[in-house]
Amino acid sequence: MDDFTAKSATVTSSVTVKKPPFEILRPGAQTVPFIFASPHSGSDYSDEFIASSRLDPISLRRSEDSFVDQLYSCVPEFGAPLIKANFPRAFVDPNREAYELDPTMFEDDLPDHVNRGSPRVRAGLGTVAKLVTNGENIYRRKLTSAEAIRRIKENYHPYHNALIELIKETKEAFGKCILIDCHSMPSIGGPMDNDRGNQRVDFILGNGHGKTCPQALINFVDAGLTDLGYDVRRNHPYSGGYTTRHYGNPEKGVHALQIEINRIIYMDEITITQKPGFNCLAQDLKLFVEKLTTQQFSF
Numbered sequence: 001m002d003d004f005t006a007k008s009a010t011v012t013s014s015v016t017v018k019k020p021p022f023e024i025l026r027p028g029a030q031t032v033p034f035i036f037a038s039p040h041s042g043s044d045y046s047d048e049f050i051a052s053s054r055l056d057p058i059s060l061r062r063s064e065d066s067f068v069d070q071l072y073s074c075v076p077e078f079g080a081p082l083i084k085a086n087f088p089r090a091f092v093d094p095n096r097e098a099y100e101l102d103p104t105m106f107e108d109d110l111p112d113h114v115n116r117g118s119p120r121v122r123a124g125l126g127t128v129a130k131l132v133t134n135g136e137n138i139y140r141r142k143l144t145s146a147e148a149i150r151r152i153k154e155n156y157h158p159y160h161n162a163l164i165e166l167i168k169e170t171k172e173a174f175g176k177c178i179l180i181d182c183h184s185m186p187s188i189g190g191p192m193d194n195d196r197g198n199q200r201v202d203f204i205l206g207n208g209h210g211k212t213c214p215q216a217l218i219n220f221v222d223a224g225l226t227d228l229g230y231d232v233r234r235n236h237p238y239s240g241g242y243t244t245r246h247y248g249n250p251e252k253g254v255h256a257l258q259i260e261i262n263r264i265i266y267m268d269e270i271t272i273t274q275k276p277g278f279n280c281l282a283q284d285l286k287l288f289v290e291k292l293t294t295q296q297f298s299f
Contacts, residue, residue: 019044019086021155022162031079032293033174035166036072038084038182039094039159039243040065049091054140055132061272063090063132065184071266071278072182074286078293083163087155090138093127094159095181095241098152100126107142111149123192127152135191167247167254176253178217178297181243187264195237202230202265206240206258212248213255214299221257224291228284255299 043064050057069084076082085094099114102121105128115121124131128148131137170177185204189195203225207213222232240248240258248256263269266278 020158021087022083022085022159024162024166025073025076025082025084027076027079027081029079030081030170030173033170033176034075034080034178034180034293035163035170036075036080036082036180036182036289037163037243038065038069038072038082040085040089040183041067041069042085042087042089044086045088045091049088052140053090053138055136055138058272059132059136060088060090060138062134062269063129064088064272065182066263066267066272067274067278068182068184068261071261071282071285072289074282074289077286078290080289080293081166083159083166085155085159090129090132092151092155093125093129094156095183095243096120096125096127097242098127098156098160101128101148102126102130105130105139105143106145106148108145110145125192127156131192133186133190133192163243163247171253176255176299178213179243179247179254179256180292181241181256181258183238183241183258183260184263185238185260186269187262189237193237200237200262201233202262203232204236204238204260205232205234206238206244206260207235207256208240208245208248209235212240212244212250213257214250214297216297216299217255217257220295220297221259221292224288228288230284250299 041064045057053060072082097115100118100121101110101114103110103116120126128151129138167177185200187200189198205218205221207218218234225232238258238260244256244258247254266281267274
């Protein structure tokens with residue numbers, strides 16, 4: 001794991017005072033070895049960021065996993081914390097390495113430690129993204145490297161510091177940690193996806209093709225969602241992003257599973273508004289979370 005010091009910070013931009021970079025919704029006492037994380041549901045867009053973009057606010061929001069934090073807001077009722085990013089994915093993506101950056105986005109040189117050639121960078125979706133998920137360019141101009149470094153320092157690191165601390169606390173209390181990384185996905189594969197143009201199932205579960213959590217966990221989650229009437233697929237087209245792959249280490253007692261929800265179930269993907277199906281899905285997820293967190297896993 002990254003050798004960060006856990007801390008939180010209030011982010012102040014040159015234009016507006018934003019929310020803290022993350023929030024943790026805690027139970028009165030943590031009674032289960034679970035942590036739920038929502039890294040992509042942040043919607044705190046500063047005026048400065050919107051002004052720097054060539055896209056309108058709704059177009060920027062289409063990169064969000066909108067309302068996922070609300071869908072999982074029941075988690076503390078069952079004895080587990082929920083950590084959620086407040087900053088938007090289009091501004092900084094916490095489901096990447098800390099420094100995956102595209103040098104063509106910047107007017108000056110990047111530090112030597114930057115990963116310039118990852119598949120995410122080549123797709124325009126690095127830690128500071130060049131594109132939104134439908135392939136449109138975000139910015140009117142090139143950025144400075146200092147802008148990207150500041151965003152990462154003030155947003156990315158505090159979020160991961162807090163997540164690391166939650167994992168540490170959970171392992172100390174229970175001898176293991178089960179991290180559920182909560183996401184949503186467009187209903188149809190986008191131009192940069194390997195299922196481009198294909199209609200997607202209701203849920204996709206990712207465990208790095210068996211590397212980030214035991215089979216017993218993904219089997220249980222698959223069966224639980226299937227029993228609720230949903231179509232579930234595993235590891236295609238999403239097998240787990242940075243959070244799942246970086247923190248999921250069963251040999252060290254940390255088990256990570258990514259859950260992707262098809263947005264068409266609960267929201268209008270064009271207007272970024274909730275549909276009537278939102279409440280039904282939220283109730284189903286409450287039943288699912290209760291069943292999951294009360295299961296006694298032997299791993």
